[in-house]
Amino acid sequence: MQRGAALFLALAMLVLVVGCGSATSDSKTGEAKNGFHIAVIPKGTTHVFWKSVHAGALKAAEEFKAAGTPVEIQWKGALLENDREGQINVVADFVAQGVDGIVIAPLDSTALVPSIRDAKDAGIPTVIFDSGLADESVIESYVATDNYNGGALAAREIGKRLGGKGDVILLRYNVGSESTEQREQGFLDTIKKEFPEIVMLSDDQYSGTTAISAQNKALELLNQFGDKVDGFFAVCEPDTVGVLSALEQEGLAGKVVFVGFDPSPHLIEAMREKKVHGLVLQDPVAMGYLGVKAVVERLQGKTVEKRISTGEALATPESVDSPKMQKLLNPEQAN
């Protein structure tokens, strides 16, 4: 009897929760009946970056609604962060459920290809954002920062501050990371083309994936080249944080022209102290917004660009408090 009671209680709870959930979603689906049901799948759900993407996606949905096409956004990532298998499951669930379109930031450039191909075979168009996919034949569009241009922006800032000559170090991120390789290439090409008098002291070292490993690698480089170093470019957030600590440790912070990629409160503070001379900023809100827009326009039968750039900007100690930079440094977030 008791066992029956416990079972009953558990199932009653389930009915209650499921009931509540479907009741609220019913009103939503009622709206979307003549419109589109779009699944948006981030890489993780807790980092603020993704909340800004979510805000952008909702903004696009609202604009479509105002224009007479109701769009329902279903925001769902894997339960665990960085769980490739979990993300594959989420895509498979959405395909089985029959959503109209998928917008996804793939956790892996190859692992996600089969499930996105399944979606395509089932007639569901997919737009990817933030990170690339090894096989682009399965997607409609790729919405991302133009990382090559981001690297070029950094090169121009360092070149300008050094007056066109000096010795510069590029600390790469990790082997096989597509987005950072683009940044590195953009940086090197621009230095070579626009600042022929700048010498690259080192451009073949990798920081590894954590701030600690980046700091160690940067210390090695600073020990090797010492006072010769005039400029430094770090290609992503952990890389930038690590290099900054290394510069501080060697007493070179503020003396070496240092440009990084992606902000964090700590880095912005360092920029106000003029220890960081530039940070390349991405626009997560635009990623969500343009991603949803692309997939809905594709569903409406319009042609969409295979590659959509979300734009990138460079914050400097002088411009960091301007309204434009503040908007990129503190992007809106969905609840």
Next chain:
Amino acid sequence: MGETAAKLGLARRGGDFLRNVLGPFLALVVVVSIFWIADSMQADGGRFATLRNAQNILVQSATVGVAALGMTLIIISGGIDLSAGTAMALSATSLAWFLREQYSPAVSVAAGIAVGCLCGCANGMLISLLRIVPFIVTLGTMTIYLGLAKIVGDNTMVRPLPDQVPLWMKQLLSPRVEYEWMVFAPGVWLLLVMALVTAAVLRYTVFGRYVFAVGSNEATARLCGINVPLVRIAVYTISGFFVGVAGLYQFTRLTVGDPTSGTGKELPIIAAVVIGGGSLSGGRGSILGTLTGALIMQVISSGCTSLRLPNPIQEIIIGCIIIAAVTIDQFRQRRQAV
């Protein structure tokens, strides 16, 4: 001498069949029905109870299901294995490494599974020889295996070239079946075969009775002449085999070796056994129950997606189901004590 304990276990098992197997199965039917009804009430619903979704759910629960077969043995024997997730990732990463280094698929698969067996064997040896409780030992090996996997993967993904991954691996757990007569993916059928064999071993062999005996009452089992450390090492090694196969399953879905892909996966594996009627105090559990438990979790997960329930709600529901299952288990035990 072992016969006495075995007879005791056998007498109990017959009576337990209804409770152990039908209980979880009934719960699965109820959970499926709830989501089915709720889904068909949605404006654009009606896709939950389709063959496509059934194929999908079975494929998704297969990896946890395989690893949970071994976990069932461990839990019946009164142990626990917190390292199952990271050992699975270590197997998968090793498998990927062998493929990338130009070894044949057969050798790579064998190596991956062997790594799983070694992980399990190491767990069993440490528990038996050091006489430390399984919880602590496997808590330690959990991070050891994670570290080893990162070394194998050189701190990043192991990516065999696409043509180094044979076609049968890609099809093993593809939700869309290559041959229609198979209905479900080959990996699902393989899981079923392994489950049947394991269930038969548990039920009809002396070894199976020893496993129950050790889990029910270790002291009695020892007095009856059962070599408890040996049984334990065997149980963990067999479980390691299943963890290795789970690594293969995971690899075929990812086609890359991800050293961190097992982090946190031990929990659904343990939960499958517990929801399926396995008792963490040992001596009780069933293979069919475990498979049902793995399915219940995946049905809830897929069902929540089709009902547009956000992740936090899904996590809460799964938590409630686990607590409910253990509550039921406790009532059962109390009743038996009387």
